[in-house]
Amino acid sequence: MRNFRIVPIDQLDQEPYMSVLCFPNPSEKELQSRVQELRSLGLRAIEFSGTASLFGVRVPVLGKGFVGVVVIAHMNGDRVAIKIRRQDAGRVDLLHEASMLSIANSVKVAPKLISASKNFLVMQLIDGELLPNWLKTHKDAASVKQVLREVLEQCFRLDQVGLDHGELSKAPKHLLIDKAGNPFIVDFETASAERRAANVTAVCQYLFGGNSSAARILAQIFNEKNKAELIDMLRAYKINKTRGNFEALLRVCLSIES
Numbered sequence: 001m002r003n004f005r006i007v008p009i010d011q012l013d014q015e016p017y018m019s020v021l022c023f024p025n026p027s028e029k030e031l032q033s034r035v036q037e038l039r040s041l042g043l044r045a046i047e048f049s050g051t052a053s054l055f056g057v058r059v060p061v062l063g064k065g066f067v068g069v070v071v072i073a074h075m076n077g078d079r080v081a082i083k084i085r086r087q088d089a090g091r092v093d094l095l096h097e098a099s100m101l102s103i104a105n106s107v108k109v110a111p112k113l114i115s116a117s118k119n120f121l122v123m124q125l126i127d128g129e130l131l132p133n134w135l136k137t138h139k140d141a142a143s144v145k146q147v148l149r150e151v152l153e154q155c156f157r158l159d160q161v162g163l164d165h166g167e168l169s170k171a172p173k174h175l176l177i178d179k180a181g182n183p184f185i186v187d188f189e190t191a192s193a194e195r196r197a198a199n200v201t202a203v204c205q206y207l208f209g210g211n212s213s214a215a216r217i218l219a220q221i222f223n224e225k226n227k228a229e230l231i232d233m234l235r236a237y238k239i240n241k242t243r244g245n246f247e248a249l250l251r252v253c254l255s256i257e258s
């Protein structure tokens, strides 16, 4: 059976929950202020489940990184995802990430932003898997092609709106695929609306260029001999981000040997 526990907000002062909420430096004072923040966001309970874990903490979580710990929360009868700011994160708050996420949402990209405060980002819960894992169990060329096409289309929309994600050239933890095969780009904390947006080229580098586990699996499905052509198409797109150049790139990226 799936290992999970639902803990009401007013019981988070017990361990190991306090250690998750205030990771990695739990303290009574910080906990009280964070619990108050959760209440004002309208959250009722935290659900501890998932496949990730925190060093020295005995409950599972959805995900973790250097900035945040992501868990499921209950709100108005719905399950949502919340990113909890780590106390040792090199960020004073999650408000920049929230505003970048809302720009992404404006072009139908990323989990929907619900609300945000200093230490919490509340967003749509994506019930799925990270791309490298998803690829291990989805080898069918047509469904892989469909997912990649959608990832590339989303990156094109981000390029068009001028939002650079910033971490798509190494994205093993930034592409989530839900149960219906819809991809979601996550983690906009290093995103910028000031830099030149290079999402399509960055994600192509990750998916087709590098030596990541996703790239290795995709290389078995995709036609290797198109690499030189891919580089040419990427170069043309980089110079001129038109729909025509993007579609030419798509054709090369998605030419799958049957």
Ligand SMILES: Nc1ncnc2c1ncn2[C@@H]1O[C@H](COP(=O)(O)OP(=O)(O)OP(=O)(O)O)[C@@H](O)[C@H]1O
Residues within 6 Å of the ligand: 062, 063, 064, 065, 066, 067, 068, 069, 070, 081, 083, 111, 123, 124, 125, 126, 127, 130, 173, 174, 176, 186, 187, 188, 189
């Ligand atoms: N909306 C969501 N629904 C489900 N899982 C999510 C969601 N957002 C993030 N996650 C999971 O949590 C993990 C960590 O999230 P995120 O990448 O935002 O944290 P981070 O601290 O910024 O990470 P990093 O240090 O890698 O930049 C993700 O890789 C993903 O597995």
Ligand SMILES: [Mg+2]
Residues within 6 Å of the ligand: 065, 066, 067, 187, 189, 190
């Ligand atoms: Mg991050």
